[in-house]
Amino acid sequence: MKSYSCILFDLDHTLWDFETNSHQTLQELYHYYEIESRGVESFASFYNTFVEINTRLWELYDLGKITREKIRFERFHGILSHLGVEDNELSLTLSDEYVLRSPKKSGLIPNALEVLEYLRPRYPMTIVTNGFEEIQYTKMASSGLTSYFKNVVTSARAGYKKPAKEIFQFALTEGGFEAHEAIMIGDNLLTDIGGAHNASVDTIFFNPNKIQHEENPRYEIHDLKQLMEIL
Ligand SMILES: [Mg+2]
Structure with missing residues (x-):
């Protein structure tokens, strides 16, 4: 088995449990702002619409088609519109509150801490993330991840975002490593796996839902614990 000198980790959906944390946040907002009284049928419809629209916006962002401001400010407008609620003030409030509250949640992907220990x-481990700079630091602190990482490279700081090879090269240069010494672990086939391939970095695809795909990562796992067999 090939040995490596450093590990690059994605953050959202790979270590920080985006789904659980955003579900909790949305539940709080749903009750606090009495969203049901505005004609939204149920929390489930609110949550499912969030997932659908948020996923689509992030895909467009990863493809370089929209800015992060667009995600931030249009996410809840789109969600409320879709649910038949036209309330600009509420959508801006929800956007702000979501961005404030959600990074303070501490949910991690199962076995994350045990594996990081x-x-x-x-x-030496580095986070390589397309998330927003200040938000990613808050997420790491809230969930107890900060001390495990020597470095955090966000797309904002690197000036490039995954899947561009430059963000991986930026991370390697800062750590003093060559591409062949590193391995990237992430849940996203385009940004993490495709991006690392662009930079000639080996990959481990974290695929908890066992989706079908055509990519060719060096390893594929469905539980973070499997990293202890590989690394
Ligand atoms: Mg991810």
């Missing part, structure tokens, strides 16, 4: 003495 195992990896920390063995490898």
Whole structure:
């Protein structure tokens, strides 16, 4: 088995449990702002619409077609519109509150801490993320991840976002490593796996839902615990 000198990790959906944390946040907002009384049928319809629209906006962002401001400010407008609620003020309030509250949630992907404890003495680790700078730092602190990482590279700081090879090269240069010494772990086939391939970095695809795909990662896992067999 090939050995590596450093590990690059994606954050959202790979370590930080975006789904659980956003579900909790949306539940709070739904009750606090009495969204049901505005004609939204149920929390489930609110949540499902969020997932659908948020996923689509992030895909467009990853493809370089929209800006992060667009995600931030149009996300809830789109959600409320879709649910038949036209209330600009409410959509801006929800946008602000979501961005404030959600990064303070501490939910992690199962076995994340146990695996990071195992990896920390063995490898220097770097987060490579397309998320928003200040938000990603808050998420890491809230969930107890900060101390495991030597470095955090956000797209804002690198000036490039995944899947561009430059963000991976930026992370490697800062750590003093060559591409062949590194391995990237992430849940996204386009940004993490495709991006690392662009930079000639080996990959581990974290695929908890066992989706079908055509990519060719070096390894594929469905539970973070499997990293302890590979690394
Ligand atoms: Mg991710």
